Amino acid sequence: xxxxxxxxxxxxxxxxxxxxxxxxxxxxxxxxxxxxxxxxxxxxxxxxxxxxxxxxxxxxxxxxxxxxxxxxxxxxxxxxxxxxxxxxxxxxxxxxxxxxxxxxxxxxxxxxxxxxxxxxxxxxxxxxxxxxxxxxxxxxxxxxxxxxxxxxxxxxxxxxxxxxxxxxxxxxxxxxxxxxxxxxxxxxxxxxxxxxxxxxxxxxxxxxxxxxxxxxxxxxxxxxxxxxxxxxx
Amino acid sequence: xxxxxxxxxxxxxxxxxxxxxxxxxxxxxxxxxxxxxxxxxxxxxxxxxxxxxxxxxxxxxxxxxxxxxxxxxxxxxxxxxxxxxxxxxxxxxxxxxxxxxxxxxxxxxxxxxxxxxxxxxxxxxxxxxxxxxxxxxxxxxxxxxxxxxxxxxxxxxxxxxxxxxxxxxxxxxxxxxxxxxxxxxxxxxxxxxxxxxxxxxxxxxxxxxxxxxxxxxxxxxxxxxxxxxxxxx
Numbered sequence: 001x002x003x004x005x006x007x008x009x010x011x012x013x014x015x016x017x018x019x020x021x022x023x024x025x026x027x028x029x030x031x032x033x034x035x036x037x038x039x040x041x042x043x044x045x046x047x048x049x050x051x052x053x054x055x056x057x058x059x060x061x062x063x064x065x066x067x068x069x070x071x072x073x074x075x076x077x078x079x080x081x082x083x084x085x086x087x088x089x090x091x092x093x094x095x096x097x098x099x100x101x102x103x104x105x106x107x108x109x110x111x112x113x114x115x116x117x118x119x120x121x122x123x124x125x126x127x128x129x130x131x132x133x134x135x136x137x138x139x140x141x142x143x144x145x146x147x148x149x150x151x152x153x154x155x156x157x158x159x160x161x162x163x164x165x166x167x168x169x170x171x172x173x174x175x176x177x178x179x180x181x182x183x184x185x186x187x188x189x190x191x192x193x194x195x196x197x198x199x200x201x202x203x204x205x206x207x208x209x210x211x212x213x214x215x216x217x218x219x220x221x222x223x224x225x226x227x228x229x230x231x232x233x
Numbered sequence: 234x235x236x237x238x239x240x241x242x243x244x245x246x247x248x249x250x251x252x253x254x255x256x257x258x259x260x261x262x263x264x265x266x267x268x269x270x271x272x273x274x275x276x277x278x279x280x281x282x283x284x285x286x287x288x289x290x291x292x293x294x295x296x297x298x299x300x301x302x303x304x305x306x307x308x309x310x311x312x313x314x315x316x317x318x319x320x321x322x323x324x325x326x327x328x329x330x331x332x333x334x335x336x337x338x339x340x341x342x343x344x345x346x347x348x349x350x351x352x353x354x355x356x357x358x359x360x361x362x363x364x365x366x367x368x369x370x371x372x373x374x375x376x377x378x379x380x381x382x383x384x385x386x387x388x389x390x391x392x393x394x395x396x397x398x399x400x401x402x403x404x405x406x407x408x409x410x411x412x413x414x415x416x417x418x419x420x421x422x423x424x425x426x427x428x429x430x431x432x433x434x435x436x437x438x439x440x441x442x443x444x445x446x447x448x449x450x451x452x453x454x455x456x457x458x459x460x461x462x463x464x465x466x
Contacts, residue, residue, distance in 0.1 A: 009363070016254035019244065019359060023253060100363040102372040103380075111372065122367035124434075126252060126357045130242070130333040134355035139335040139344065144387055146395065147336075149380040162379065165398065201357075 003087040005118050006094045007101035007111065009125015010047040013220075014201035017126045018048065025123065026051040029094035031086045033059035033079060035106045043220075044096040059083060059093070063106070073109070080113040087118050100125040104151070104172060129170045132197040132222045136207050140224070141168050152177035152223075160184045169225040178217040185210065185225065194225040236320040238351050239327045240334035240344065242358015243280040246453075247434035250359045251281065258356065259284040262327035264319045265291055266312060268339045271298035276453075277329040292316060292326070296339070306342070313346040320351050333358040337384070337405060362403045365430040365455045369440050373457070374401050385410035385456075393417045400460055407454040411446065414456060418443065427458040 008025055011017035018026075026032065026048050036042035039062060045052070052058075061079035064071040083093050101107035101122050111120060129149065133140045141147040148166035150159060152174045163169055163184060171181055174196075185191050194210035198221040206214070210223060241258055244250035251259075259265065259281050269275035272295060278285070285291075294312035297304040316326050334340035334355050344353060362382065366373045374380040381399035383392060385407045396402055396417060404414055407429075418424050427443035431454040439447070443456060 009359075011252065012357070014254070016257070017252050017357065019250050019252055020256060021247070021249035024249070100359075100367075102366040103363050104374055104376075105372075108372040108375050111370075115370065120370070122370070124245070124250065124359050124363040124367040126242075126333075126359055127363060130336050130357040130360060133335040134333075134357040137344075137348065137353070137355070139338075139341045141337055141382065142341050143337075144384040146384070146387075147382040149374065149382075151377045151379070153377050154379075 001090055002118060003090050003092040005083065005087060005110070005114055005120045006092060006123065007097060007107040007120065008094055008123045009097050009100040009105070010044055011126040012099055012128045012131040012201045013047060013199060015047055015050060017131065017201055018051070019123065019125065021123050022125060023051050025094055026096070027053065029053065029056055029092065031057045031059065031091050031093045032096060033061065033083055033093055034096040035061045035063050035075075035079075037063055038065035044098045047098065048096050057086070059086070076109040076113065080110055083110065084114065084118070097125065099127045103127050128172070128200060128220070128222060131200040132170070132224055135200045135205060136195045136197055136224060138195055138224055138226060140170065140226075152181055156180055156184060160188065163188060163190070163225070167227055171223040171225070173219060174217045174221040174223055175219040176217070178213065178221070181223060182210065182213070185223070190225055190227070193227060194223055197222050197224065234323055235351060236323050236325040238316065238320060238343070238347055238353045239325060239356065240330060240340040240353065241327055241356045242330050242333040242338070243277055244359040245332055245361045245364040245434045246280060246432060248280055248283060250364065250434055251284070252356065252358065254356055255358060256284050258327055259329070260286065262286065262289055262325065264324050264326045265289050265329060266294065266316055266326055267291075267329040268294045268296050268308075270296055277331045280331065281329050290319070292319070309342040309346065313343055316343065317347065317351070320347075330358065332360045336360050361405070361433060361453070361455060364433040365403070365457055368433045368438060369428045369430055369457060371428055371457050371459060373403065373459070385414055389413055389417060393421065396421060396423070396458070402458040404456040404458070406452060407450045407456055408452040409450070411450040411454070415443065415446070418456070418458065423458055423460070426460060427456055430455050430457065
C-alpha cells in the first residue's frame with residue numbers, strides 16, 4: 001500500500017497559530033518535506049520545529065531565488081520524485097507549508113505533480129491576511145462587502161485598476177514592490193486608509209500606517225486597505 | 234484593572250482545526266461569549282465545546298434571523314454591555330467566532346462597540362474559504378493570481394460584473410442565493426470550473442461540481458471558481 005501525501009498549513013509564523021490537527025500530524029510524521037529559499041533556513045520548518053520528531057526523515061526542496069520559473073520548477077520536480085519514493089515505500093509524507101497550502105502556497109506545485117497518482121489530504125491553515133488584519137485591528141470584510149486579494153508584483157496599471165474597483169483590499173508579497181504600491185495608493189488618495197504589516201504574529205512584527213512604512217519591506221509583508229466608512233456598527 | 238476582550242477564531246467546523254492558541258485560551262477562560270442564531274444551538278460554541286470549562290460563565294448573544302439590521306444590532310448592544318460588566322470586574326472575556334473574527338465574523342460588531350474602551354486581542358482562525366479549497370482539492374491562488382471574495386447576497390448584476398473581472402473567486406454565504414448565483418455562473422459559461430462545498434470539514438460535508446449542487450443550500454455553503462488553465466505547474 002502506498003503512503004498518503006499530506007499538505008499541512010502551519011500558519012503565519014507564531015507556532016501557536018498551528019491547528020491542533022497540523023500539530024498532531026507533524027508530531028506523528030516519519031517523513032516531513034518543506035521548501036527552503038536559496039539555501040536559507042526554511043520558514044515553514046522553523047514554525048513547526050518543536051513538533052518534528054528527532055528521528056523524522058526530512059526532505060528539503062531548495063528553491064532558488066529568481067523570478068524565472070524553470071529553476072524553481074526543477075526543485076519541485078526533484079522534491080516530488082523524492083516524496084514519491086517515500087510514498088511508494090508505504091510511508092506517509094507530511095509537507096509543511098507556511099500559511100495555508102492552497103493560498104499562494106508552495107504545496108500547489110507538489111499537488112500538481114503528485115495528486116493524480118497518490119492519495120492526498122490538505123489541511124488548511126491560518127493565512128497571513130487574517131493574521132495581518134487581527135494584528136492591525138482592522139476587520140477585513142463584513143456583511144456584503146467584497147474582499148480582493150492582489151499580489152504586489154502585478155503591474156502598476158493593473159494594481160491601480162483593481163484597487164479602484166475594490167472595497168477591501170489585501171496586497172500580498174509586497175517586498176521589493178513597496179514603492180510602486182505606495183505610489184498607486186497615494187495616487188488614489190487612499191494612503192490614510194492603509195496599514196502596513198510585516199512578519200505578522202512573529203516577535204519582530206511591524207504594524208503601522210502605510211505612511212510610516214519602512215523604505216525596504218521583506219517578502220513577508222502586506223498592505224491592507226479598507227474603504228468602508230462605518231462598516232461595523 | 235479591567236479585563237481583556239479576546240476575539241478567538243475557532244475555525245470552520247472541525248474542532249481539530251482550532252489553533253493551539255485558541256484551544257489554550259478557551260480552556261483557560263472564566264467567561265466565554267458567543268452568538269447564537271434565532272435561539273438555535275451556537276455553531277461557534279459547538280466547535281469549541283470540548284475546550285470550555287464546566288464552570289465557565291457563558292454569555293449568549295441571541296441574534297434574530299432577519300435581514301433587518303436593527304434587531305441584530307440590539308442583540309450585540311446587549312451582549313457588549315454584558316461583556317463590559319465582566320471586563321470592568323477585571324475578568325477576561327473570550328469571544329468565540331466561527332472561522333476568523335475579522336473575516337465576515339460577528340466579532341466585528343463587538344469590536345466596534347468595545348475596542349475604544351478595553352484592551353482587545355484578536356486571534357486569527359482558519360477561514361471557510363481555504364477549508365473549502367482544501368476539501369475540494371482546488372488551489373485558490375498561486376503566484377500572481379488575484380482572488381476575489383464575494384458575498385452571495387450581492388445583486389445579480391454586481392455578481393456578474395465582479396465574477397467577469399475576476400480570476401479566482403470564492404462566493405460566501407450562498408444559502409438561499411444559490412439559484413441566482415448558478416444562473417450568473419451559467420450565463421458566463423463557467424459552471425464547468427466551479428465547485429460547490431457545504432459544511433466544509435464537518436461530518437456531513439458536501440463537495441461536488443456546481444452542476445450537481447443540491448437545490449437548497451444551507452447558509453454555510455460556498456462556491457469556488459477558478460479560471461486558470463494550467464496555473465500550478
